[in-house]
Amino acid sequence: MSGEFDGLVAIVTGGASGIGAAIVDRFRAGGAEAVVFDLNTENVPEGVFAVRVDIADTDSVNAGIQAVAERFGRIDIVVNNAGxxxxxxxxxxxxxxxxxxxxxxxxxxxxxxxxxxxxxxxxPAAAIVNTASIAVTAGLPERALYGASKGAVYSLTLQMAADHLREGIRVNCVNPGTANTPWVQRLLDSAPDPVAERAALEARQPHLRLVQPEEVAAAVAYLASPLAGSTTGTALAVDGGMDGLRLRPTA
Known part of the structure; x- marks a missing residue:
């Protein structure tokens, strides 16, 4: 909905590419001031405030938050997308x-x-949205560490939602399936047969294609929106049905 984020300031970590960039675009389309936190801010669109932030370093994060506060005087939405x-x-x-x-x-x-x-x-419209993964709810080959980290993101989402709801802060997460992102493309490029590997990833998802970043961004926008004031402690799957559906194999 156009204008649903008017006057709000949204920070998107990892906002310079992939899903993060799509989230930034969606917030801007809704009227928000979207701020990018990323290690590489060279490709951020003109007019977007970007801060080089290393989320692995507390001092870097604190300096980034301070820079946003000084520039805009407020922070309303945080999307923890970097990973x-x-x-x-x-x-x-x-x-x-x-x-x-x-x-x-x-x-x-x-x-x-x-x-x-x-x-x-x-x-008046505080929201945190965390990016988890289909690896939270489905066992995937050779994703032990990644799945464990995203499982922690899901659990943290619930605990944060409980801790901060009565402070007026909603906390939710989104669980994307395998998405058409630069990171997935790098995995495909490193495979012995990238075409076959892509076909296998697409076949694994019930809707038979990779998730698009814009689809994840739409889900994040819903979870962050002031219009979703009764939605908190929720994990929203954007995975083509991979978590819950069991379709017959295609011929």
């Missing part, structure tokens, strides 16, 4: 890789949300 992927079983990812991924995918969300809380408490 890293991981491939492997519990045997193949060593301790250092577990610490790296959890530090970004889980503690990164904590750092950004924690720093933004004083501002969100002042907002």
């Amino acid at each position: 890293v992927g991981a491939q492997g079983t519990i045997e193949t990812n060593d301790d250092a890789e577990w610490q790296r991924v959890l530090n970004i995918n889980v503690l990164g969300l904590v750092r950004v949300s924690r720093a933004a809380l004083p501002w969100l408490r002042k907002s």
Whole structure:
């Protein structure tokens, strides 16, 4: 709905590309000031306020939040979208890789949300939306570390929703299926047969295609919208039915 975010300031971590960039576009279309937090801000559209923020570093996050507060005087929405992927079983990812991924995918969300809380408490339409994954609800091959990190994101969403609801802050998450993003494309490019690998990923999803970033952005916009004031502690799947449907294989 045009104008539903008028006057609101929304921070999107990982907002320079992929799903994050689509979320930024959707917020701007709804009237919000969309702010990008990312390690690489070179490709951010003109007119979008972007801050180079490393969510793995507390000082960097705090400085980013302060920059937004100084520029706009408010923060209304935080989308914790930034994260890293991981491939492997519990045997193949060593301790250092577990610490790296959890530090970004889980503690990164904590750092950004924690720093933004004083501002969100002042907002008349405060919302946090976390990006989890289909790996929260479905066991996928060689996604042990990634799935564990996103499972923590889902659990954190519930705990944060309980902790902050009566402060006027809604907290939800979105669970995308395999999406058509730069990270997935890099995985495909590294496969022995990228065409066959893409076909396999598409066949795994009941609607037989990859999820588009704009579809995830639409779900995030709903969860963040002031029009969804009774929606909190919710995980919204955008996965073509992969979590809940069991269709017969195509011929």
